[in-house]
Amino acid sequence: MADIVPLHKEEPRGLVLREISGGVLRLTLNNPPANTLSVALMEVLMAELDAVAQSDEIRVVVLAASGALFSAGHDLKELTQHRIDVDEGRAFFERTIRLCADLMLKINHLPQPVLAEIDGLATAAGCQLVASCDLAICTDSSTFCTPGVNIGLFCSTPMVAVSRAAHPKQAMEMLLTGETIDASTAKDFGLVNRIVPKQYLQQVVNKYAAVIASKSPQALKIGKQAFYRQAQMGIEDAYAFATGVMVENLLKADAKEGIGAVLGKRTPEWKE
Structure with a gap:
């Protein structure tokens, strides 16, 4: 199996780590401590998916994350910093939200199936990322939410993916209450396919990926x-x-x- 290496060597930390084995590309979000979907991370991930779309070698993509959280969604500090802009942040907000929407559409339009491997919290745009993937497998301690309503910001773009993965009333429950749901509820809602113990997560995901990679x-x-x-x-x-x-x-x-x-x-x- 290949070593895990940063996608862009010029980035000292490596916002996205990549590993290829048997036609399966594992992309790991690496933006501690919360794996926020900053503009920089989303741009790196978009570039990687663009390359995947042109690849004959890669059959399946796995999206995983390092650390205790899958993803806390948009970087609120990054967004807040632009409130002092002349336009009060409008241009940066539009750039960020449009980039995120383009990322989700990229996953949807990618020729290869995309599997989400979740261990920890997936919230807001992080939950949107899970819902956008073709399959999702999580640990029994993973949690999910669309909490924008709690801070005066309805999760309108996460709503697009979540409402297509979950039943409309269950999606609305998440969006209106902003409350966190556990893995079992997420499976009942339709956000994830399977729940596995933490120690078996990567093993199960790899099995799914290998089975799919063996198909035409x-x-x-x-x-x-x-x-x-x-x-x-x-x-x-x-x-x-x-x-x-x-x-x-x-x-x-x-x-x-x-x-x-x-x-x-x-x-x-x-x-x-």
């Missing part, structure tokens, strides 16, 4: 894109769209190889 990259790309597109359609339009996707998928090299492997009782060899 072509099929994964087609399927992920289609999943999110059809989810925004009415059922008739969704079936019409999915029918077209399925036919085109059947014509691809990997589908031909996969079906041939089943009929020939052999292991498929993916072409792309």
Whole structure:
């Protein structure tokens, strides 16, 4: 397994650490003590995901975090510092929130599946990050919240991802109360897929990632894109769209190889 190294060597601390093994890229938020989504961290993460999108080597991405918190969301100190700007911070606020939205969309549009590995608190934009990932696995001591309402700032952008992962009324419960929910409640709400003991977290995530990485990259790309597109359609339009996707998928090299492997009782060899 490769050593963990900073993405950008010019950054002495390394806001994002990266590790590649078996087609799986592990990106670890490394902005202690709260792993806040500062502008600098989000820019580094965006650059890494841009590179991933062009990679034939990387099949799956895992988003993890160092320290006791997964992410406390936006850097409130960084935002507050810009209140003394001539425009009272408007331009910086717009830059920060737009960058965060672009980051979440980048995860959504990324050809490769993205798994969140959570150990600790994921709050506000940190919870948004979890909800934006395709799968999420957490420890039994992890907690989640969208607490903006507690400080006079409704979590409007986290709401976009959270309301698509959780049932609308459960998302509204989080947004209106600002209260922290435990891992079990987060699973009931639909924010996470599985809860595991802390000592097994990385082992379970790695197993999920390895299983997914063994599938056809072509099929994964087609399927992920289609999943999110059809989810925004009415059922008739969704079936019409999915029918077209399925036919085109059947014509691809990997589908031909996969079906041939089943009929020939052999292991498929993916072409792309």
